[in-house]
Amino acid sequence: MKKVLLGLFGLVFVALSVWLGYYFYKKANTDPVVYKTEAPFTTDIVKKTVATGSIVPRREVQIKSQVSGIVEELYVEAGQRVKKGQLLAKIRIVPNIVSVNNAESSVQTARINYEEAKREFERYQQLYEQKVIAEQEYRKYKADFDLKREAIQSAENNLQLVREGASKRSGQSSNLVYSTIDGMLLDVPVKVGTSIIERNNFNEGTTIAAVADMGSLVFEGKIDESEVGKLKENMDLLLTIGAIEGRVFNAKLEYIAPKGVEEEGSIKFPVRAKVMLDDKDFIRAGYSANADIVLDKREKVLAIKESMLKFDKEKSYVEVETAPQVFEKRQVITGLSDGINIEVISGLKKTEKLKVPDANLAQNM
Structure with a gap:
């Protein structure tokens, strides 16, 4: 039994010696x-800090009709450049029966009053020519006759406006839609045959076209409240537009909102910057963009x-x-x-x- 234990001890000693020898050999030959x-x-x-947003025109106008009706003609399409006063569309008025009846009744009343005033005027004119009445009395009937004649013309013009949207006297048509600014047509959301509602105090009316000055674009975005305190007007921005690869556009910060808005659980402040463009640059409205706002530079x-x-x-x-x-x-x-x-x-x-x-x-x- 004693010999067996000595043999096992010897084997363990030999194995340990071999392992230590290998360890120190590897360590001695390991590169420093x-x-x-x-x-x-x-x-x-x-x-810098980053604001996310989009590119929009500084000035965009929604062109609306002065009358309700149906689009009869469209003379433009989206993407065209237009001038102020250029004709965009023609509206076919669908007359309101009650309005037409009232207008026709006004015309009939005006005609009756006119005929009565005409007879009185002609009678007193003869008396005046015969020197039976004074000039002052004659002029009173002449003035009344002139007013009645003017009233019938006004009633007839009103009837024409109700029926057709145009006035003989002014030579203008309220059913014709014109551009109010120079710019590019961003959108023409109606088609020929579309029913539209006029703009008034009770509703905004149907948009016929959206016109914008594409030569003056701004970046509108939002920045986190933790960064807004570092911003000030006239800071430089570097705009990266996802749809335009390989280009970085310069911009100048011109507005920081005094009040933040809650968005996705955090407070963000709207900012606006003027996009600095070359004459050859063309950027479409609505492009998403990221703005690197330069806080400091060396x-x-x-x-x-x-x-x-x-x-x-x-x-x-x-x-x-x-x-x-x-x-x-x-x-x-x-x-x-x-x-x-x-x-x-x-x-x-x-x-x-x-x-x-x-x-x-x-x-x-």
């Missing part, structure tokens, strides 16, 4: 850790990657290479950061090399 290094560089640092400054920075209490430092793979801690004073790169104000030279601090960036050579 060589850390990557990077040098400071010169770049521009831009600190041009051509010495910088390092922010991930290389370490902190000891309230002080920041980096590890500078003093000899091959020999590093020392050095305190640095930093400035503006964009979240990736950070400005170095003092403590480093461009020719020096820094240890990449992340262990994942070390490699075995």
Whole structure:
């Protein structure tokens, strides 16, 4: 039994010796850790926040009809450029029976009054010519006759307006729809045969066309309440439009809402910026866009990657290479950061090399 125990002990001792020998052999032949290094560089640092929104015309007008009826003719289509006063559509009026009856009754009454005034005037005119009555009395009947003649013309014009939407006296037609501004037709939401309602104090009326000045566009977006305190008017914006790849448009912040709105559980503040366009640029209304709002900027400054920075209490430092793979801690004073790169104000030279601090960036050579 004693021999068996000694044999087992010997086997364990041999196995342990072999394992330790292999371990120390591998350790002796393992390459030393060589850390990557990077040098400071010169770049521009831009600190910014992002607002989401869309591109819209500064001035967009909804053209509506002055009368109710049916669209009889359309002379334009969406995408066309129009001038102020250009004819857009013609409306066929569907007369209101009650209004027509009232207008016809007014015409009949005006005619009766006119005929009566005409007879009286002719009679007193003869008396005046015979010098039977004074001129003052004659003029009274002449004035009444003139008023009655004017009343019948007014009643007839009103009847024509009710029936056709046009007046003989003015030469204008209320059933013709004209553009009120120069611009581009963004939308013509009606078609020939569409029934429309006139604009009045009780309803907005049917939109015949939407016209906008596409030469003056603005970005309208919203920004989170945590960032709005950093904004001020005339800040620069960089617009990225999803539908236009490879282009960044400049803009100027011109409005920050004094009151926020609740959206998806957070408070956001509407903002507006003027889009700076070249004459050759054309952007369609309604494009979604993201605006990078430049909060601060440094041009051509010495910088390092922010991930290389370490902190000891309230002080920041980096590890500078003093000899091959020999590093020392050095305190640095930093400035503006964009979240990736950070400005170095003092403590480093461009020719020096820094240890990449992340262990994942070390490699075995």
